[in-house]
Amino acid sequence: xxxxxSGIYAAVAAIAATTGLGAVGAAxxxxxxxxxxxxxxxxxxxxxxxxxxxxxxAGETADVTINTGETVTFHFVGSxxxxxxxxxxxxxxxxxxxxxxSGTATETFNNPGTYPFHCEVHPQMTxxxxxxxxxxxxxxxxxxxxxxxxxxPPSSPPPTTGGQTTTPNPSGGTDDIxxxxxxxxxxxxxRAVRVRFKLSEPATVTIRxxxxxxxxxxxxxxxxxxxxxxxxxxxxxxxxxxxxxxxARDAFGNRSSLAKKRLRLRR
Amino acid sequence: MRNGFxxxxxxxxxxxxxxxxxxxxxxxxxxAQARSPFTPFRRDLPRIPELLPVRRTSTADxxxxxxxxxxxxxxxxxxxxxxxxxxxxxxxxxxxRTGRESIVRQHNxxxxxxxxxxHGGFVPAGHDGHxxxxxxxxxxxEYHYPNLQDAATLWYHDHAHGxxxxxxxxxxxxxxxxxxDLERELELPTGEYDVPLVIADHSFNRDGSFRxxxxxxxxxxxxxLLVNGAVSPRMRVDRRKYRFRLLNGSNSRSYTxxxxxxxxxxxxxxxxxxxxxxxxRRRVPFHPAERLDLVIDFRDxxxxxELVLHxxxxxxxxxxxxxFDVGRGGGSEDFRVPRRMRPREPLxxxxxxxxxxxGFGFGAxxxxxxxxxxxxxxxxxxxxxxxxxxxxxRSNRVHPMHIxxxxxxxxxxxxxxxxxxxxxxxxxxIGVLPNERVTVQAWFAPYAGKYVFHCHALEHADKAMMxxxxxxx
Amino acid sequence: MKRLAGPLAAVxxxxxxxxxYGQAQVQAVDGTEANHYENxxxxxxxxxxxxxxxxxxxxGSTVLHNVAARGSxxxxxxxxxxxPPPASFRFDTPGEYRFVCEIHxxxxxxxxxxTDASGAPPPPPPPPPLSEQPWLNDQPAPTRFDVSDERRPxxxxxxxxxxxxxxxxxxxxxxxARVRVRFKKAGVTVKSARRWxxxxxxxxxxxxxxxxxxxxxxxVAWDRAGNRSRTTRDxxxxx
Numbered sequence: 001x002x003x004x005x006s007g008i009y010a011a012v013a014a015i016a017a018t019t020g021l022g023a024v025g026a027a028x029x030x031x032x033x034x035x036x037x038x039x040x041x042x043x044x045x046x047x048x049x050x051x052x053x054x055x056x057x058a059g060e061t062a063d064v065t066i067n068t069g070e071t072v073t074f075h076f077v078g079s080x081x082x083x084x085x086x087x088x089x090x091x092x093x094x095x096x097x098x099x100x101x102s103g104t105a106t107e108t109f110n111n112p113g114t115y116p117f118h119c120e121v122h123p124q125m126t127x128x129x130x131x132x133x134x135x136x137x138x139x140x141x142x143x144x145x146x147x148x149x150x151x152x153p154p155s156s157p158p159p160t161t162g163g164q165t166t167t168p169n170p171s172g173g174t175d176d177i178x179x180x181x182x183x184x185x186x187x188x189x190x191r192a193v194r195v196r197f198k199l200s201e202p203a204t205v206t207i208r209x210x211x212x213x214x215x216x217x218x219x220x221x222x223x224x225x226x227x228x229x230x231x232x233x234x235x236x237x238x239x240x241x242x243x244x245x246x247x248a249r250d251a252f253g254n255r256s257s258l259a260k261k262r263l264r265l266r267r
Numbered sequence: 268m269r270n271g272f273x274x275x276x277x278x279x280x281x282x283x284x285x286x287x288x289x290x291x292x293x294x295x296x297x298x299a300q301a302r303s304p305f306t307p308f309r310r311d312l313p314r315i316p317e318l319l320p321v322r323r324t325s326t327a328d329x330x331x332x333x334x335x336x337x338x339x340x341x342x343x344x345x346x347x348x349x350x351x352x353x354x355x356x357x358x359x360x361x362x363x364r365t366g367r368e369s370i371v372r373q374h375n376x377x378x379x380x381x382x383x384x385x386h387g388g389f390v391p392a393g394h395d396g397h398x399x400x401x402x403x404x405x406x407x408x409e410y411h412y413p414n415l416q417d418a419a420t421l422w423y424h425d426h427a428h429g430x431x432x433x434x435x436x437x438x439x440x441x442x443x444x445x446x447x448d449l450e451r452e453l454e455l456p457t458g459e460y461d462v463p464l465v466i467a468d469h470s471f472n473r474d475g476s477f478r479x480x481x482x483x484x485x486x487x488x489x490x491x492l493l494v495n496g497a498v499s500p501r502m503r504v505d506r507r508k509y510r511f512r513l514l515n516g517s518n519s520r521s522y523t524x525x526x527x528x529x530x531x532x533x534x535x536x537x538x539x540x541x542x543x544x545x546x547x548r549r550r551v552p553f554h555p556a557e558r559l560d561l562v563i564d565f566r567d568x569x570x571x572x573e574l575v576l577h578x579x580x581x582x583x584x585x586x587x588x589x590x591f592d593v594g595r596g597g598g599s600e601d602f603r604v605p606r607r608m609r610p611r612e613p614l615x616x617x618x619x620x621x622x623x624x625x626g627f628g629f630g631a632x633x634x635x636x637x638x639x640x641x642x643x644x645x646x647x648x649x650x651x652x653x654x655x656x657x658x659x660x661r662s663n664r665v666h667p668m669h670i671x672x673x674x675x676x677x678x679x680x681x682x683x684x685x686x687x688x689x690x691x692x693x694x695x696x697i698g699v700l701p702n703e704r705v706t707v708q709a710w711f712a713p714y715a716g717k718y719v720f721h722c723h724a725l726e727h728a729d730k731a732m733m734x735x736x737x738x739x740x
Numbered sequence: 741m742k743r744l745a746g747p748l749a750a751v752x753x754x755x756x757x758x759x760x761y762g763q764a765q766v767q768a769v770d771g772t773e774a775n776h777y778e779n780x781x782x783x784x785x786x787x788x789x790x791x792x793x794x795x796x797x798x799x800g801s802t803v804l805h806n807v808a809a810r811g812s813x814x815x816x817x818x819x820x821x822x823x824p825p826p827a828s829f830r831f832d833t834p835g836e837y838r839f840v841c842e843i844h845x846x847x848x849x850x851x852x853x854x855t856d857a858s859g860a861p862p863p864p865p866p867p868p869p870l871s872e873q874p875w876l877n878d879q880p881a882p883t884r885f886d887v888s889d890e891r892r893p894x895x896x897x898x899x900x901x902x903x904x905x906x907x908x909x910x911x912x913x914x915x916x917a918r919v920r921v922r923f924k925k926a927g928v929t930v931k932s933a934r935r936w937x938x939x940x941x942x943x944x945x946x947x948x949x950x951x952x953x954x955x956x957x958x959x960v961a962w963d964r965a966g967n968r969s970r971t972t973r974d975x976x977x978x979x
Contacts, residue, residue, distance in 0.1 A: 081628045081636040099628045101636040120629055120821070167379060167433040169476070172348035173336035202346070251346070305877045470877075474870035480846035484803075485777070488846070490877040527886035568888065569965030575885040584877030595964065630804055630820040630843065663777055
């Protein structure tokens with residue numbers, strides 16, 4: 001029940017017995033020869049060396065001995081996904097990727113030693129491969145899956161990354177274009193200045209009303225592209241001559257040039 | 268501050284109360300502050316721009332598209348960084364005609380690889396956007412779409428392996444509308460009465476950008492529904508028939524569409540084009556990557572009526588999709604939806620049966636216990652034949668199964684009878700419900716080569732729920 | 741009784757409080773059909789002292805889970821597995837640490853708050869930038885999906901007066917509507933007039949040389965949505 005792995009069928013045991021696999025029988029755990037290990041579900045799941053059994057015995061594990069250079073064949077006779085992966089030492093997996101529910105996978109061991117393994121989906125399925133003999137220098141243990149003949153994908157540039165890829169979040173792109181403030185018109189009002197301007201792109205606009213070098217009133221407004229008018233009021237804006245400065249800064253930090261306008265408040 | 272022209276943070280800095288000074292925020296900003304940007308039905312439905320060809324020859328239209336970053340205004344006053352075709356979200360619509368080839372030059376200006384898949388199109392294998400056929404960053408590719416198929420609502424989107432759940436979420440998708448002479452003879456609504464609607468669910472960060480959280484099991488679920496890139500918009504409609512081309516552009520959310528209190532919608536087309544006859548629908552299940560063409564007759568409603576198209580499977584912000592405001596005018600119209608549309612063409616008898624078990628393997632979704640392996644072919648149908656494929660869903664998630672490059676007919680569903688809206692036309696994406704089995708008859712024509720088929724819940728597809736098929740001649 | 745109440749109360753607090761202090765075990769909780777199979781951790785926020793160890797257990801889970809760090813620390817027990825063995829991590833530095841299950845990152849997340857040896861809470865982490873703070877949709881679902889005009893227009897203050905060769909009907913409308921005035925003699929409609937009027941007071945004059953005698957006048961209004969008002973009747977005699 002619960003969540004889905006690939007299917008749990010009731011009649012698995014019968015199918016397992018009749019698959020006719022394992023022609024090369026495991027002739028006993030102690031004799032070194034190419035070995036077959038069966039990943040079985042009924043009663044387990046477990047790894048078993050017994051080709052003809054239909055059920056796992058309690059606590060059954062596989063323990064096989066082979067000579068260096070020989071191959072262990074894993075038969076997937078259950079209906080649940082399984083694989084075989086090394087516990088420790090040089091990492092190997094049979095098959096390399098995926099968790100088959102049928103077919104076989106092989107692993108060749110060229111160096112002597114003890115290789116415990118487990119199923120990655122069902123960690124309670126364990127086994128050991130004992131390899132005896134002299135190390136064989138060429139090649140490293142590789143696993144081959146009995147897949148259908150591989151075909152090369154259509155010709156194209158190969159993917160630049162494989163497996164896990166991390167796609168960065170968009171940042172809005174880069175923008176080197178400075179915003180432009182144009183058509184600046186300033187109008188004198190009573191104790192206020194109205195400034196009208198046109199922006200080329202959305203930006204934050206700073207407007208300052210200065211007398212000489214002293215800033216009497218400033219405002220910072222976020223505006224969209226287009227024409228906009230802003231009124232700055234202050235009691236400090238008495239009769240006299242003033243300079244209005246406008247500068248825009250867009251989201252990427254590009255600043256426009258400073259626009260200045262002189263005006264005179266008469267009241 | 269780049270964003271928030273009328274954001275709350277900016278307004279809080281102003282002095283409160285009693286001042287005779289006029290504030291520097293526009294009245295529009297003050298109105299926007301009063302309501303949250305997620306308030307539904309505040310914005311009018313944006314119309315997706317159409318892409319114009321850069322060159323027209325006697326047999327083909329040539330388009331030039333940049334795959335680039337861009338900024339979209341999704342929440343009012345905020346700019347959302349997106350990836351988009353021509354920098355807009357949703358991407359520009361390509362209107363093509365059957366019989367005229369479309370040549371689309373895609374230029375990838377992103378920092379990672381991308382490619383383009385025409386979903387639902389009959390395309391030769393090299394131009395279909397196989398996940399391994401990618402355009403590297405900075406590269407270009409010219410896609411040739413023969414357009415030798417019946418009129419349908421297709422869409423094109425990114426299909427780089429392992430990246431689709433993020434790139435489509437950030438906006439790399441667009442509509443591709445294929446028209447033919449039959450639709451013109453039937454005089455279905457056209458022009459401004461033919462409205463593409465791209466529905467997607469998103470979540471947001473405080474600065475207005477899209478927020479993505481990984482969930483391989485359920486798939487991404489956002490808390491806000493966007494139609495054509497606006498939050499639950501409204502649309503003023505005349506009192507006449509409209510044709511809406513709906514696309515479910517969500518990563519993995521399925522909808523159940525309902526209009527008002529169960530008003531009639533007429534489905535005239537599915538994924539693969541027109542049905543044999545229109546089907547009345549009041550409640551429509553809508554799975555990721557499926558398309559629906561609905562004709563809604565607003566003459567039945569008095570002016571001033573407001574009908575909300577909503578999602579019955581949603582909650583809070585994911586219920587309201589959009590609202591139709593029926594206006595004045597209209598009233599008399601000669602057009603009637605024809606009773607017979609596309610004749611049903613006979614299919615050859617199926618030559619094989621295949622069964623695909625959908626389940627969760629070890630850390631990844633699998634089909635028949637296998638991950639995606641681009642060096643392995645999982646099915647080899649023969650060209651020109653049909654096969655019966657059964658998808659058996661062993662999990663408790665909905666899987667919209669999609670086959671590239673070919674269309675199929677839905678034969679049987681274990682959960683009940685197949686609805687006429689699915690049975691009377693061609694489909695390319697079928698939503699397989701939890702613990703359900705669905706049998707479809709796929710026709711492997713007209714092109715041969717290597718294609719993929721996969722679950723279109725993007726988080727599932729990226730975590731390996733995809734297999735390859737090769738059509739052998 | 742009083743002495744027992746203390747430790748019992750403490751146990752009760754430990755068992756019930758979500759921000760449990762000192763409790764250093766987090767259990768993965770599989771989702772059920774009731775909550776749409778959302779997988780979660782048993783505690784979303786637990787507080788320990790520096791130097792203590794937190795153990796994540798997965799007993800009884802039938803779904804693939806793992807535990808991994810997010811943010812400024814590094815920890816990952818293994819690839820996602822079904823019911824893997826418990827994993828532990830010892831936190832030596834005060835702070836707040838986020839842990840997630842990599843497959844169900846959007847729902848299976850939690851924070852470990854590590855206080856220093858004296859129990860003082862750690863300095864709060866700097867708030868993440870705006871581009872990483874979620875902005876949740878705070879809108880409820882709409883309640884009405886179908887809004888249509890179902891209000892009937894109201895015709896009031898109907899007065900019919902005689903004019904030369906006809907009659908003038910005065911009335912008041914509640915909303916914009918099409919008004920029909922019928923002049924009936926012995927049940928048969930002799931004259932009828934229809935016109936659109938906006939809301940407010942109006943008059944409609946009907947003249948016809950052939951009209952003469954006593955009539956019953958009927959006034960009905962329909963609004964744009966087709967709702968019909970009540971029929972108002974009056975009498976007039978025309979010479």
